[in-house]
Amino acid sequence: MPGKPLALDDIDHRLLAELQADADRTLRDLGELVGLSPSAVLRRVEGYKAGGLLERKVAVLDTSQVPDLVLAVCLVTVERQTPEHRRAFCDLLKRTPQVQQVYDVSGVWDYVVILAAHGLPEVRELAERLFEADENVRKLTTLFVLDPVKTGCAVPTRPMEA
Amino acid sequence: MPGKPLALDDIDHRLLAELQADADRTLRDLGELVGLSPSAVLRRVEGYKAGGLLERKVAVLDTSQVPDLVLAVCLVTVERQTPEHRRAFCDLLKRTPQVQQVYDVSGVWDYVVILAAHGLPEVRELAERLFEADENVRKLTTLFVLDPVKTGCAVPTRPMEA
DNA sequence: CTGCGAGCGCAAAATTATTGCATGCCCGGG
DNA sequence: CCCGGGCATGCAATAATTTTGCGCTCGCAG
Structure with missing residues (x-):
């Protein structure tokens, strides 16, 4: 709390x-x-x-040094947003190591998920297991990352000066 | 290297x-x-x-503890991809603290950008300054994050066991 | 069989992280 | 205007952790 x-x-x-x-x-x-x-x-x-402001300290790896690493951004639209489904869906994503980030968003899509897998086959398998196997997922758009231009989780703690 | x-x-x-x-x-x-x-x-x-595998160690903050913090996912489509424009565009994003991540992706969109700003006004200002002011940006779709279900930058270093 | 080279544990040495304490500062109440 | 009390800091002592040197073992190639 x-x-x-x-x-x-x-x-x-x-x-x-x-x-x-x-x-x-x-x-x-x-x-x-x-x-x-x-x-x-x-x-x-x-x-x-x-x-609780400072959650933890983590090591950041250079993704380009991990052999075959493939990053992908998945845009997900679900059928109906029931609390039960949402919990189950998010829990599964949280428990999956290859799922780097999950954002519940407003608009045409409901979730933005960032995957980090080894080779395209693994991305496909994850997409199937996490999204296509889910009756409630209506639409899935996968964007493959060609280049991770900038990465990190830093957030500004105060408004822009200007 | x-x-x-x-x-x-x-x-x-x-x-x-x-x-x-x-x-x-x-x-x-x-x-x-x-x-x-x-x-x-x-x-x-x-x-x-x-x-070079281990790039650095960073502190991760609890975004919900930062007052007025707003996260947004921006999907960007550019007019033409020239090397010069790309460099200038990416450099600007890299230099902007509110830009958390930038991915060059394949498909309908060219870039996925994740912003972390203070209040909607700042998001709007950033969108204008970074994207709308850029002649080369043709289309911008902004998805506001309602809930950062999972965050982090961890990547699996080896393929799934299964 | 013998000669490396890599990686490990152990223990000493060097740095750091922690804790206790006295001081200075800012406020609100005599 | 003067007097505590709370709060954050610097300093110095203490406790831990990190870092380095060294001898040993194991696996492999000559």
């Missing part, structure tokens, strides 16, 4: 931006970057974790 | 999976997890970095 005071100052914003860009630095380095002592940085970071 | 021997064994795969799930663990913990001493784990991880 989130819900915390959440009052970030300029240093917090800079710290979060740095951590999202590269979380593999020492507290001392981060401290110098934002003008704070190592212990102060640690206490802030611990605060983010405790408050 | 990548290009390395790249011969991963079972332990490497498990280690990479663990690091992609949570990179904030000690070498000792990781070692116990895969059955290796801390120093052996370190040497492997250093190897991934040196080979």
Whole structure:
């Protein structure tokens, strides 16, 4: 359960931006970057974790170094959106390692799913297992990624300055 | 420049999976997890970095904790794909913090772009600045994210077992 | 059979992350 | 205007973790 005071100052914003860009630095380095002592940085970071803002730290691999890796963007339209179906559908996607991201969206499509598989055959198999086998999925459009121009999950913590 | 021997064994795969799930663990913990001493784990991880497989470690924030954060998936179709335009277009996207991901895709659309902005106005402004202002962008479809069901950048390092 | 080369565990050494503590600052209430 | 109390910080001591050196074992090729 989130819900915390959440009052970030300029240093917090800079710290979060740095951590999202590269979380593999020492507290001392981060401290110098934002003008704070190592212990102060640690206490802030611990605060983010405790408050749930900072979810976790993860390693990011270079997709081009993984042999045969194929990325695909799937646009999915379902028949009817029942709560039960939605839960089952999302749970399956969450449990599937090859499913990188899932977004419930508004508009003509209902879901945008990003897959990361090994070779086209695996993409096809996933598409069948996850979508075509689902009675409730009406339409599926798969866009193959030719080039992952930019990747990451960083989000700006404050509005644009301009 | 990548290009390395790249011969991963079972332990490497498990280690990479663990690091992609949570990179904030000690070498000792990781070692116990895969059955290796801390120093052996370190040497492997250093190897991934040196080979370029492991790009970096990043902090992941809980998007629901960032006030007013709006995610959107943009499907972009361009007029003509010239190398110059492509470079300029991609560079601009790479330099824009609110642009989380960019995929060059095959099919009816040319690019899939994921935006993370503060409030709808910012999304609109970004859409104008990044796409509508570009003479070469012919069509833009924006899908607003109602719920980020699953997020992350983890990729499987080996084919499905089944 | 013998000579590498790769990778490992162990233990020492170097760095870092953590914790305790006293101080300075900002506010709200005498 | 002066007086706490809460809060965040720096510093220094302490606890851990990371990093390095070294000797050993295993698999393979000469």
